[in-house]
Amino acid sequence: MSSGTTSPSSAPSASSASPASSASSSAALSAPSDAGPARRGPDWRIKFGVLSLIWGFSFLFIKLGTDGFAPPYVSFGRMFFGTAVLLVALVVGRQRLPRTPRTWGHIAVAAFLLNTLPFTLFAYSELTISSTLAGICNATTPLWGMLLSLVALSEDRPTRRRFAGLGLGFVGVLTVLGAWQGSSGQDPAGTLMALVASASYAVGWIYVRRTLSGSGHSNLTLSSSQLLTGTVQLAVAAPLLAPLPHSLPVVPLLAVFALGALGTGLAFLLQFGLVAEVGPTTATLTTYFIPVVATAAGVALLGERLTWNTPVGALIVLAGAALTQSRPRKS
Secondary structure (H helix, E strand, C coil): CCCCECCCCCCCCCCCCCECEEECCCCCCCCCCCCCCCCCCCCHHHHHHHHHHHHHHHHHHHHHHCCCCCHHHHHHHHHHHHHHHHHHHHHHCCCCCCCCHHHHHHHHHHHHHHHHHHHHHHHHHCCCCCHHHHHHHHCCHHHHHHHHHHHHCCCCCCCHHHHHHHHHHHHHHHHHHCHHHCHHHCCHHHHHHHHHHHHHHHHHHHHHHHHCCCCCCCHHHHHHHHHHHHHHHHHHHHHHHCCCCCCCCHHHHHHHHHHHHHHHHHHHHHHHHHHHHHCHHHHHHHHHCHHHHHHHHHHHHHCCCCCCHHHHHHHHHHHHHHHHCCCCCCC
């Protein structure tokens, strides 16, 4: 949520569904891997499957959360519960938060781009669009990343294949929206917010690579700091954007708790372990499973309508995203 929250890159994520995130989505903080001896645990395929399910269900949790709370409070709760999980892990691992004002300044910008803004935009978007469409929009983050990298990262040179992926992804988005029949009944404003959220992930990844990569802090430290900062940002902004909630309905509250504790906190820890075990390339393949899970969950549990162009367009988007992440083989 990614979804991340959500967007493939080269290091563990502080977003998702990337996934996811997102995204959320994908790999957010390009910092050194947490040091320590390798520990025996579940097979990496189990971690991979659980991570894909958690981030895929995040869009369903957002939808349920907005049934009882205004979008800014859904995002605030998401980050609050996610921060709690990571701070516990930080204490157990005997790690400390950064101390320099310069690092915290960069973390504040990263928190806004990778958490505060996209999380809130996705929550607002799901007031008017399906969780299925939101999950598919999240999968466009690699496309935005490739487009932005042409300007922001001179060493990341484009290839014909990656340009083709960008064009293919654009065609996929138009297919999902049913552009030939007036957006296929989807709300244009809500769809635009979801796409801007995905683009925000891409901008955030680039910012993090330029400012926090090689900072000497662990992924857990940076991610905890980032979510903590985002929680503070929304604690200030949420009351300005929407009235305080008058009640705490059970189902939306449980959805927000699951979104934060599982989809943000636990998902980060799972991804850190997955990247350490199988590397970032394999770990970020969860990006391509998130919209599949989001679509299945939305149709099966929320009764969302699915027309032929949605799955077909999603496959085209994922194919384009895969091409933008391809690299020429080294001899």
